[in-house]
Amino acid sequence: MSLDRPSVSGLAIQTQHLSAVLDDALILRDLSVQIPRASWTSIVGPNGAGKSTLLKALAGLMASDGTIQLLGQAVDEISRREKARCLSWLGQSQSAAEDMRVWDVVMLGRLPHQAWLAAPSAEDYAAVEQALRDTQAWQWRERSLAQLSGGERQRVLLARALAVQAEVLLMDEPLANLDPPHQADWMALVRQLVAQGKTVISVLHEISFALQADYLMIMQHGRLVHQGRCKDIESHQALCEVFEHRIAIHPVAGQWVALPN
Known part of the structure; x- marks a missing residue:
């Protein structure tokens, strides 16, 4: 992984050995991740990789094993009210x-x-x-x-x-039903939030939009297979691999985009 290693005080969310079971099936498998503060992290991967389940586990919307720290504090030590102030959630079926x-x-x-x-x-x-x-x-x-x-x-x-006005925002498929201009507006808004010191974590199917984030978390079969900066070649290689090289990453107008291979 090419992710920088910030101190605990520089992390928005940290997990250790996070696992989750849904309908007797193991969906998340021993995930240990670090998500820096004041950044935008996109979670990507094939269908069924566990992306939305991970986001729900981070939001406390489903039972999980392992540990989760939010802004340097164990989530089970934070009151519901305080957690609701510092963590905001936008879900698919909300x-x-x-x-x-x-x-x-x-x-x-x-x-x-x-x-x-x-x-x-x-x-x-x-x-x-x-x-x-x-x-x-x-x-x-x-x-x-x-x-x-x-x-x-x-x-x-x-x-x-x-x-x-939470410090950390979790968004599951936030671009759903939005037309291209409003998708662009959403991305500009995320950049504004990050500039204000907020942390945004998004699950996205739109790979080209995901590549505009600061960091990528790439999942497959319930595991984290790569975490790194979106601009890194290692991130591009890992992304192509989980999608069976059906996509390729290209530079276009100063940005990285995913195109059919």
């Missing part, structure tokens, strides 16, 4: 009630910051507005989810994740 207003859906992201049954604060309102504007969903704030297309809903759910 949704909300069809009759909910867009504004109210995004305000759900502020619950970890609010006292029980307390009214939203000025900071909550500001965070929700900023998230809606950042995802270009502000104009729909009074509409219900039922009135939105799939791509529009995805941007609202992304806004809900952003409204948490």
Whole structure:
């Protein structure tokens, strides 16, 4: 692996011997990873590699064995409320009630910051507005989810994740239902978040977008087969190998892209 070895204080997430079982099948197999803070890491690999399962395990959404540290602290030592403040989640099947207003859906992201049954604060309102504007969903704030297309809903759910203002954001297939311009907007937003010191970890099927990240985690059969910088030739070679050399990595206009081989 060509990943730099930051100190524990420089890590957003660290796992040791992480394993997970789903429906009596071993999905994750002894994963030990280090994800640097203030960076964008993309998790890639063939279908069934365990990418989404890994993200769910990191989010605490499924049982797992092994250890997980979040921002230098064991996750089982962090309260639910504090964890919800520093870790934000955008999942594939995440949704909300069809009759909910867009504004109210995004305000759900502020619950970890609010006292029980307390009214939203000025900071909550500001965070929700900023998230809606950042995802270009502000104009729909009074509409219900039922009135939105799939791509529009995805941007609202992304806004809900952003409204948490967490230090670490986990995103599973965030480009689903987005057209190319809004996919480009998402990537620009991720770069903005990283510049602000946030850590983004994304599962992506769009390999060319994944290659724009800082780091790649390449999975196969529930194992981590390579972790390194996206620009490294070793990362490109490992990527081509897990996809059976059906893709090739090429430089195009100063970026690396994956094309059919």
